[in-house]
Amino acid sequence: MEIDNEKNNEPSDSEYDTAEEEPDIHFEKIKDPYINRIAEARKFNEGEVCDYYAFVPKGYYAEGEPLAFFESIKEKIADIYKKELALKGGLKIRFVLYAYIKKIKLETPEPLYKTFPFKHETIEIIREDQINATIEKGYNKIIDQIEDEALQKSGWSFVRAEEIFLEISIFRPLQGSSYLLLPEALDKPQLEIINPQNRDDNERNANIANFEGIKFPATLHNIDKFEESNPNYAINIFKLVYREAFGKIKVDIDLLHISEHNYQVEHMIDLLYLIEGEESLNDRKNQNDIPEGLKTHYVYITDFDRLDLLQKHILTCPGSNKASQCLILPEKIAVSYGYTIHCLDKTMQKPVINRESKNIIKDLMENLQEDLEVILDKLREIAPCEKMIPELWRKYQTANKC
Known part of the structure; x- marks a missing residue:
């Protein structure tokens, strides 16, 4: 692993590694990709992967306390992310903490020690104001792993932090460009979806809104910037979802990106995001990871309530079927049912559940009717009267209410 030692205004080893000064942590850029990221070596050569490394010197004041350790280096990590975000425009980040852990075994006089990596899932950053919250989210995930009950039960415990890697990759948010046809199910005038045929990827009307600093095709990051420049606008992004029934x-249609300013602005805009072909955003682990060259397009949803028409129309119209006289009811498809029978003695029969039935409503009603007949038969049975004992008879005679 090669380390880039070219640092601006940073002290040399001899300057800070002295007996008089407290040991400190210094991040350095790795010239070659981290060994576990060999698959991304090609991207690194193109400037798309950039990792940092820091060694934790022995005696560092927060080495033995995970939360205090991360709090002590939070500002240094934030400075790195700010610099890389300015260069790359969007980041996918993860940090990996190599920790020294120990296990005490009764059959051995000395504890067992080993180095173990703790890491969290990849997190995206598209704005500088997200950095601090993202760092906290990442290290809280790692602390949860360190304090995990399964690890504690196995006998292993945290001793000290040894090394930390900052894994950084370029992140390209969703981009919309080039005209695409609407799916047949959405290409209906009554849905009031406007699909503009862009004459130019940079087509815009500067007289309506402020597009300064917005790159086209617009990314999610650009949409956030647009809202900052146009505080009277809020933009929500939706995606298509295909399901088999x-x-x-x-x-x-499902939500992809929701504005932080909904219901507080003059103009709330809903956009539908399309991609070419039959590829679905749900097929991707990262929905924002769109390959270069894939055609994408935004369309305008003028009236979101009209999308109820996507549901099958159940006719409730008297006479001729005119849309203006119809009540639109979405058709619901029952896939399962279940119920229980509670008895007066506070016992409960086990649930009755039926699935994978073609006539599920009919089966439900038939089962309910059968159980109802059983209950009514029991209620129709005349229980024999029992002779009251003298004590109960006296209580009956002196009672003034039931």
């Missing part, structure tokens, strides 16, 4: 492909 009874052998047929259905089209639905």
